[in-house]
Amino acid sequence: MPALRKAYRFGALRSSAGGSAGEFASRPELWYKCGSNRDERDTTMPKVCDICAKGPVFGHNVSHSHKSSPKKWKPNLQRVKARTPKGVRQIWVCTRCLRSGKVIKAA
Numbered sequence: 001m002p003a004l005r006k007a008y009r010f011g012a013l014r015s016s017a018g019g020s021a022g023e024f025a026s027r028p029e030l031w032y033k034c035g036s037n038r039d040e041r042d043t044t045m046p047k048v049c050d051i052c053a054k055g056p057v058f059g060h061n062v063s064h065s066h067k068s069s070p071k072k073w074k075p076n077l078q079r080v081k082a083r084t085p086k087g088v089r090q091i092w093v094c095t096r097c098l099r100s101g102k103v104i105k106a107a
Contacts, residue, residue, distance in 0.1 A: 049075055049094040051102050081106045 048055040054075045060068035076095045080103060081088060088106040097103055 046077065046092050047074065048092075049077060049097060050091040051093055051097040054094050054096070 056075070057073045059071050059073070061071045062068050077092045078095060078098065079090055080093045080098065081090050082093070083104045083106050084091065091103075093103050
């Protein structure tokens, strides 16, 4: 466990005497952000088609003994350079939209 987190957890930084310790205690969400700009950049792959908004579908796998476990079916998304109203952009499109011609590919 990081020292800063441990100190906050056990009350060392909870004093409201002023200074940086008091500021830190008033905003406990700061111990895990530590200069991260995670909100500004999104590096994860999307799960939704930009054209038809097709997303993951949830259900159950059912075994021979009829024991069910959770299952997730994901759409087949491809990154495509396409013409959009905002100009030429790379967007995530499902293969069904590509096949049906809903996307105009940019050269």
